[in-house]
Structures are given as structure tokens and as C-alpha cells.
Amino acid sequence: MRPRTAAAAVALLAGLCVGCGHGGGTARQAPATPSGYSEMQQKVSAAESAVAQADKDASQDDTGR
Numbered sequence: 001m002r003p004r005t006a007a008a009a010v011a012l013l014a015g016l017c018v019g020c021g022h023g024g025g026t027a028r029q030a031p032a033t034p035s036g037y038s039e040m041q042q043k044v045s046a047a048e049s050a051v052a053q054a055d056k057d058a059s060q061d062d063t064g065r
Contacts, residue, residue: 006054013047016040 002054002058006051006058009047009050009054013044013051016043016047
């Protein structure tokens with residue numbers, strides 16, 4: 001079950017990266033700090049924490065040590 005959790009966290013992180021990327025192919029210049037940047041950082045941080053926790057859980061054995 002833990003590999004599924006890690007895979008889900010990685011998929012979430014990848015989805016956030018793709019969804020928050022700049023697309024459209026326009027030649028306009030992006031603002032210095034895009035709107036919603038801090039919210040995106042929080043989501044990425046949460047996803048990274050979930051991946052780290054899943055990795056930690058996967059590395060432990062079933063004895064709970």
C-alpha cells in the first residue's frame with residue numbers, strides 16, 4: 001500500500017508542476033511574481049512533504065520502529 005501512496009504523491013506533484021506551468025506560446029513577459037505564486041509554493045511544499053513521509057514510511061519495517 002505504501003508504494004501506491006508514494007506514487008500518488010509523485011503524481012500530485014507532477015500534476016501541480018504541469019498545471020502551474022506557463023503555456024500558450026505567447027511572447028508576453030511574465031510578471032516578476034505571478035498571481036497565486038505563494039499558493040502554488042504551499043501546494044508544492046505539501047506534496048513534497050507527502051512524498052518524504054511516504055518514503056520514510058516505506059523505508060520502515062512493520063515493527064513500528
